[in-house]
Amino acid sequence: xxxxxxxxxxxxxxxxxxxxxxxxxxxxxxxxxxxxxxxxxxxxxxxxxxxxxxxxxxxxxxxxxxxxxxxxxxxxxxxxxxxxxxxxxxxxxxxxxxxxxxxxxxxxxxxxxxxxxxxxxxxxxxxxxxxxxxxxxxxxxxxxxxxxxxxxxxxxxxxxxx
Numbered sequence: 001x002x003x004x005x006x007x008x009x010x011x012x013x014x015x016x017x018x019x020x021x022x023x024x025x026x027x028x029x030x031x032x033x034x035x036x037x038x039x040x041x042x043x044x045x046x047x048x049x050x051x052x053x054x055x056x057x058x059x060x061x062x063x064x065x066x067x068x069x070x071x072x073x074x075x076x077x078x079x080x081x082x083x084x085x086x087x088x089x090x091x092x093x094x095x096x097x098x099x100x101x102x103x104x105x106x107x108x109x110x111x112x113x114x115x116x117x118x119x120x121x122x123x124x125x126x127x128x129x130x131x132x133x134x135x136x137x138x139x140x141x142x143x144x145x146x147x148x149x150x151x152x153x154x155x156x157x158x159x160x161x162x
Contacts, residue, residue: 083148
């Protein structure tokens with residue numbers, strides 16, 4: 001906080017994006033006292049669940065875990081890019097937690113993947129886009145590979161590191 005560049009600067013952090021804890025619904029703002037007062041007045045009280053407080057506190061105090069999660073998400077986002085590109089998607093962007101991909105048949109892919117138990121996020125205003133979350137574990141990677149009609153073993157962790 002003392003290193004904030006100037007008065008009025010606000011830094012927002014989401015645990016979902018920073019710590020790879022999607023769905024936790026926990027974040028925080030760092031600012032000077034005056035900006036913090038304005039934020040409090042604008043937002044009002046913000047309820048946080050007990051489990052979120054416990055998980056957030058543990059995450060904040062575990063630097064090695066954060067470093068490991070950051071490395072894993074970086075590798076996994078590269079792995080997902082390669083998998084989607086092999087299925088003729090074009091990567092448009094994203095974060096370490098999800099990838100935004102373009103395909104001329106995105107609506108058909110959405111239906112096909114959904115039938116395989118894979119949820120991608122469509123965009124009604126951009127029908128060629130789908131957003132894919134990072135698979136949570138190897139069975140999820142295998143399911144995604146199969147849903148895309150690809151051989152799962154060709155896109156393992158070793159492929160993402162090379």
